[in-house]
Each structure stands twice: as structure tokens, then as C-alpha cells.
Amino acid sequence: MNDTLLNAYSGIKTHQFGIDSLSNNIANINTVGYRANNPEFKSLFSAHLDSLGSSNITADDRNFGVRAGSNAISDKDGEYMPSDSDFNMAYQGSGWFIVGPNKNGTMEINKDGYKQAQENFYTRDGNFLRDADGYIVNAHGYYVYGIDLHKIKNGVLLAGNPDEEAKILKSGKLSTLYLPRDVQYQPVLTTKVNMSVNLNPKNHVRPAEQYLLDENGQLINDRFLNQDANALANDDNESLDLPVHRNLEIMIVKGDMAQDLVFKYGTGGVENNEFRTLGDLKKLLQSKAKLDLDVVKSRPGDVISPLLLQIKNPSDPEATLFIGGHMAEKLGWIANGMILKKNEGRDSVPIRIPFYSTTAEIYDKGGEKYLLKSDYFMTSTKDPLSPTPTEEKWDVESSILEMRDKTPITPKSVRQTISFDKAGKMHAQPVTLNFKGNPLTYSIDKSDDYSSSDEPYEDSRIIQISQDGKPKGLLQNMRIDDDGVIHLAFSNGAIETMGRVGIATFTNDQGLKKVGSNLFDIENATRNGRAAPLSGNPIIGWDRDDGKLKFGKIMHKYLESSNVDAGRSLTNLILMQRGYSMNAKAFTTGDDLVKEAINLKK
Template structure:
């Protein structure tokens, strides 16, 4: 090969390192290009000239270097927030799919916009973005949605387990009446003397009249119990129960009967006959309950105290109430919002009622016969919302009745008659899962119940759109509703290195890359889609500058080979002299 071999080898080295400089320069020039994937150049040696063999080893002289390959590095770039809703980035190996007319292109850069027809396009090339079905995507600017009547409302939050107010619609004794530690059930109230109660420190005395003659008996006055009350209208009063008299009696049941008749005005004293403003009874947990006969009025209060100073039965008890009120909006068929107040009234330990009410100008509730079939009542209450000792919901709707007066259990549907509407509207209240705390639950940390979700809405107009990580685009409307627009299509390839760059951050498939595998975000290796972000260039500046130094030195060394070979050739020419 002679001295010319060194010259040609140096030339190949200069050309190859020039190509490396070109690759490095292109990488550095695109260091701020969103979605750019850096290129890597690899050298390979040229065929070697055989000079024979020395022993067993061949003698060869290489003929220089060539560019072996230039490939793209598809490592993940950092996602940078742009706060532009039309910017999209992929965290994964997928590509956005763009239609260029006669073929598809693929891009890692989601710098999208809409054209004059509101079709989603790539802002640089103008190519149309495709959805999961391979169709173009239209952003529905100016679109509207019709109103939806409310049919279901989900409630969530807490109801306090311990009564805390001195007045309310229902009053519950703070602790149970017990005898030898056992709660006095309602069936035993008629045989349980007040003196037998565990909290009674000194027995009540019955009246004993003065008797003349020997032996003389001193007159003994009977002990009295004072009952103070306030009716739901705010009128206060008090009456006195005299222990041991024929009219008043001595048992727990006698005391309850006295209060019902003398304080609350119940003419029978045994059951609510419609003349009383409240009714007092005892449950099987040993607690006395006072219930108002005027739903919605919560000014009822009651206290029992011993007039005599040597007894302490009632000093340990209070009548307390728990009532919590919240509100929500229910929409009729025309999308008119009606404000509805929801009042939760504690009826017993772990038992609540929920009553709905609204202004008469907004409407009323349907009526039906009650369980006795002789009165009509508003169908506006969900009864017996019951919780277990852990505070989890057990059931709701017991003791509700349908239009025929038949019991309906676990019924949580109320019927509204909105003003201006000819037909009634049933609305189901979802209170949660039985045995769980995913809806309403009871706790000792106060009450806070809200309507967390509902399916009703007023009419609305398009305001913006949102994007899920699976690439689903949803239109958002002014009434708070949303609807799916489309789902972005992504593509993956068996050999991602086989893609060909087409400029404008686009790639084309080749025989080497294989056919694209079309998919959507969140599936396999395609990755997740993020709106308001762009993927930054993955060029490593430090690495590229180091390579730049290496390329420069390689270029210089190959130049020295050429000049040295030239000097040697000059000396050979001078031999003729």
C-alpha cells in the first residue's frame, strides 16, 4: 500500500470525525428543542490489507475508519410544566399519532392547537391529531348541554354520636336509668320504683298524715320532683310530681305518665292523642326520649330535678339533643335549582332521621297515608338511619311507608313536587355502604354532612377541557358537568431505533422499525399522557462537550497523520537529487 495508505487512512479519519462533529453540533443545537432525542455516532474500522503471516498470526494493515452507525437515544426527557392546556407530554415509550394526508407520522412533542374547524392539529406541521379510533378530534367550542333533573344524591360526612344541645326536636336522657347496673327497659318501667334506681342516694318519702293519741305519729311530707319544660314554641312552665300519692304514684312509668299529662298536655297520659306538644317515653336502653309533635320545631327542652335536698336521683341526668342541618341544591327537569334543607335529628343512640324541607315557593312533598291509613303525611323523611358501635352505617329507611300505607324498609327515596312542574320527582339519597364509613358515619367529633355528588344540573355551555393520564379528553361545562370528547391514540414500535426522522419533531415508520402498534395511554409501555407539560430534550450537555473535545482531538491527530505522510513523501521525492 506504501506511503499512500497513511494518507488515505488519515483522510478517512478526518471525514469520520467531521461526521461526529456534525452529530455533536446537531445535538447541541437542539438542546432546547422539546421532544428532541439525541443521536449517537459509532465508528467502525475499514477492511485491513493482508501482508502475509508471521507464524500463526496474520499480518494486516488497516485502511482507516468509517462511520459505523448513527442512532437515536430514546431515553425519557424531563417533563416541563407549560400551563398551556394544548401542550401534551408522554411519560413512557409511546408516540402521538398525526395524520399527514396519505400517511401517519409520529411525534413525542404534543404542541397542539385547533384549526379553523376546531380540529386538534399539530401546531408546527398542521397535521391532524388522531384519536383511539384513528379519527380526527374536534374540540366542541360553543357547545351546550341540556339540564338534567336530579335523581340521585350522595351524602358523606359525620354525625356526632353524643347529644350536645339543651333543646331540640327530640331529647334523649344523657345516661340510662339502671337498677343494679341493668338498664330499665320500657316493659319494666311500671314495676320499677323510683327508689330502686341506682342513682337514688336517699329514698323518696310518701306522705304520712298526723295521727292523734298515743303513740303520736308526726306528719311526714312527701318528697316532690320538679319538671321544668319549654314547648317547641318557646313557652316555659313547670309542674311537680309528688311521690307516693294516689294521683301521681311511685314508679318510673308513673313519672313518665305524669309528665306526659301535666307538662305536655296529653289528655290520656299514656300515648300521644294529638293534644300534646310532645310525648315522653322510655326505650329499651333505659333512656327516656322526648319527641316533639311538631316536625321542624326544635325549641323543646326538659329537665327533672329533686325538690328535696336529701335525694340525688336526677342530678346525674340531662335531656340533650343532637340536630344537624345542611343544605343542597336539587334540579328539576328544566334545570332550575331548588334549595333543599336536610335536617338530621338524633332519635336514639345510633339512630337518626333525615327530614328534607324547602321553601313553599319552590315546591312541596307528595303525601300518602301513614301506617294507620287515617292521616296524610309528607313523604319527606328518611327514617331510622342506624349506625353500629363503630359508627358505620347499618341501614336506613325503616318505618317508611308507601302510598298504600305499607312498610318500605331501607327506602331512601323522597318524592318532590316542584313548583311549575306537573309531575313529581323521586330523588334517591345514597347514604353509604352498610357496614362501612364511605358515606355517612357516626363519630364523636361533631357533625359535618355534605352532598358530595349528584347527577342533576342546570344547562351549561362549554368552558374548557381536561385530560386524564390515559389520554381521555373531556369537555367541561359551566354547570359543572363533563362529557368525553375523545381519547388520544398512541403508538409503540418493536424497534424504536428503526424510525426515520422527518423534521418538525416527526418520525416515520420504516421496514426496520416495523408496523406501529396502536394503543392508548396507561397501557403497556406506551406510558401516561400529561396535559400542560412538554418533554424536554434529552441531550446531555456535559457528555456532548466531552465528545466535542474528543472529536476535535481526533480530527487534529488525523490531520497530523496526513502532514507527516506528506513530509515523508517529500523526502522520498528529494532522494532523486
């Protein structure tokens, strides 16, 4: 038999192998996640032609035949197509999803190797779904592996510790992923509320009786005396603006004695005829003008009634009173020779105090909603022209109310004084309220992202409320981010991390073997007397320090199509067909030569 027959036969067999591989690629051109094979050939063996003589300057090698060299896996990504399924995903980059046949299976990928309780497989087919038990599986029922935080117990998700969860999500301990359809968010008791607010004293006011009178209609004298005179407004809701117009002018005539006095709003003290609080003004009137300052009800017979400031003559003889200045104009205190007998006085218009109120929803252990209410009354203002620093102060009363009828449930409301410094920073200590027998820590100086302020160009408003409580919630949506972390969104606004999708990569993807159903497995080989995977050990797909995917990203609600290049495959198929035909012609030629040689003998 001549060598032509051997060469042609090997060429026919090898090109048949190439045609088979390419036709299989074309058959799977629409298979999701399919990895094409690239057939490669190599010479069968070669020999040196010694018969040609040793004086030749060429090697004079002779090749014999051809055989299949490899059927390598194409590592090119396929196209990425949008999908509507919540559990469909694609992986863009170098790496593989991990699936296995065992619902209770586990796998651990370490830096120096891996351990698994059962055989697992690798795939680029992200056409996943949820089975009847709530596990995430592929179309063939194989369970998808990843890191499950195991926060779902009996259909209820229990909130976890974010720091601990972040640590677990960086590990390489993988298991199946469990997400039942009717999962609920367990209510979480509110134990901490942080709020940031902006307080603008000119934005809202309330009648002064709501702050200066107790529930029995009696004057709370300390509040009256310590109230900053500038922290008042008239019945037209206009603030007094005393730092701009400081004078209160008093002229009093009693018998043969006449006094002409000018009192100023400031911090110089009574000895310098300056007042800041209503208590200071009361002392000035008593010591300098033998008059008195009081607060009276407009309807004395009512328990709660609008309050008026009153300058009165406390004793004989009768007095003739003149009152002027900006403060008197604002409060309707102007008097021009008004005759005051003993205990008669000049009343202002009803006074008001800058005010704001906030409410925050909080939750008990059963998820029932309550209101955390705070009322802010301004007691002191900043004086930008004062030689000594002044602070803006508010008196804050906080309590917890029923949601429906707004009745308090706290045994006793909590009061605190807050202040703003010159830079506008709030200074407020956290307070503790009794919430149905449980302590609730409440801070109003800052929330998670913002600090409280007193910006005069913004309305009084709640900037942000941060709290740790949550009501009961139903699962509404699932989202998988670029790093494969699974986030669950609930009807109560809570977003919780459930786990992450497992990704493994290999040093040599070509070492993986196809096992059908779009799955790949690790192929072991013995080299230097030691069995080792041809692909190398699996490597976890994320960085163990920051938890980010290192070699690619997850695309949620996308599927990766086959990476078969249709045009190139058809071109290569034609080339393989031509190669097959030419080798068949060579075989026929060799056969004819053999026959002719036999006929020569005859």
C-alpha cells in the same frame, strides 16, 4: 497510489461526517424535544497478510480505511421545563407522541401490528396548541392523535357512561383530539340523590306544634300517642333525659280516696307502671289515677299555637293533685296540692321535639335549580338501660321546592320512618318523589363515600350529597393526568373525561428515521424477503387491562428540552476536529511519498 492516501481520505470523509452530526446537535441544543444523534465509525474492510509468513502466531490482519457506522438516536431524556400553556405537555420515559396531517385521520394499534389510513409521525415535541377549529395540533399544524370519546357535539359536552368510557380508553383506536374553546356542559336531569347525615337529637329542636298539628291546626292523634316521651324537650331546649331520671310521681286525692303512684320510663308495659310513649302515659293515668293526659294549645283561638302537655281531672269529684319527679321538673309540671275541678288540669311548659332539616340542590332537564327538602322529627330514642332493644326513630317528610319562593312543586310530600340500630347504623328505604313528571329516587342512609350516623359528639349536619344531576356549565379548566387522560372542569363543578393523549413506543427506537420538523417516521427494510419496520411495529403506551401508562408518564404544562449534552458535544467536536486534522496530515504525507517515488524515476 499507496494505501496511506486511501486511509487518510476515508478518515477525512468520516470525520467530516462526525463533525456534521455533532454540529447539527449543537445547532439544535434549544430545540424542544430534539433527539441528538451519536455518530459511530467502523473499519472499511480488512485483509490477511499472507506475505508475512505462515509460521507467525498472530493473525496479521490489515485494515483499510474507516467509514461511518451509524448515526444513532440518543434515547436519553432531556430536561423538563415548566410551561404556562394549557396544551403543552412532555413525556417522561420511553415513547412518542403521535401526530398526523389529516384532520379525519385514524390509526389502530393492535397487539400484532397496526393500521393507519394515512401516514403518521412520532415526536417528543409536546409544544401543542389548539387551532381555529378546536383541534389539538403541533406548531406545524399536524394533528395530535389519541383516544377521543366524542362527547362534544355542537359545542355541548354530553355526560357519558364511566364504565364504557374506561373500556374505550384502554383500546388502541386513535383519532384526532377535538376540544372547542366555548364547550358547554349539557344540563343533566336529577334522577337519583344519595345523602349521608349525622342526626344529634340534642342539637336542634322545633316547637311540637310543627309536627303534632296539621295545616288546619288539628291534633294528629296518632303522632301524639306514638311520640316517645323521652323524644321531647322543654321551652329551654333541654331534653328530658328520662333513661337517667325515670320517675314521674303522682299523688291524687279524690274524696276519701288517696293514691300515691310512681310511673317509670321503660319498656315494661302499663301493667308494670312503665311508659315509653305519651300514649302509654295516657293509659297509666286513666287506669291507675282516673286522670287524663292531653295536649292543648297555649292560645286556643289560634290555628297554630305552642302546645302544652296537660294532666287533667276528667270527672267529678274535684281532685287534689301532687306531681313530682325529674320529668315534672323538666316540663314545669310540679304541683303541690293543686285543686282540680272537673275538666281542669295542670299544664306543662311549651314542649319541643328534636328536629333537623336538610336541603339538596337538584336540577331539571333545562338545568334549573330546585331544592329537595327533608324535615326530620325524632319520634323515639334509644334506651341503653332497657332489657329489651330499642331503636332511635325519626319521622322524615321530603318534598321539592322552588328555589326562589320555596313553594312546594311536588303534588304530595313523601313521608318515611328511619331508624338507627344499637350500632348506630341507619335503616332507611329509598323513596321516590315526583320531580316535574319524572321519578326521583332519594336515599338518606348513605352517600357515595359515607354512611349516615347518630354520633352524639357531632352536630347534626349533612355529611355528603351525591346526585346524578348537573346544571349548565362552562369550561373553566383542562387537566391532563400522568396517564395522559384529559379531564375537563366546568363552572358547575362537573369534571368529565374527554379522552387521552396517544403514546406509542417501539422495540428499537434507533429504527426510526428523522423527516424534519422534529418528526420521526417508520423506516421499512426488506429482510429475508419480507418488508418490516426497522423499529418494530408501534406498541400502544398503556396497559390494556388497567389503562395505566407502562413505560413513562405525561407531564402536563411541561416541555422536554433537547437532550443534547452541550459539554460532551463540544468535547467530541474537538476530538473530531483533531481526527480530521491528523488524517489531513496523513494524506499530505502519502502525497509527498508518491511525488518522491515519481522523482526517483526521473
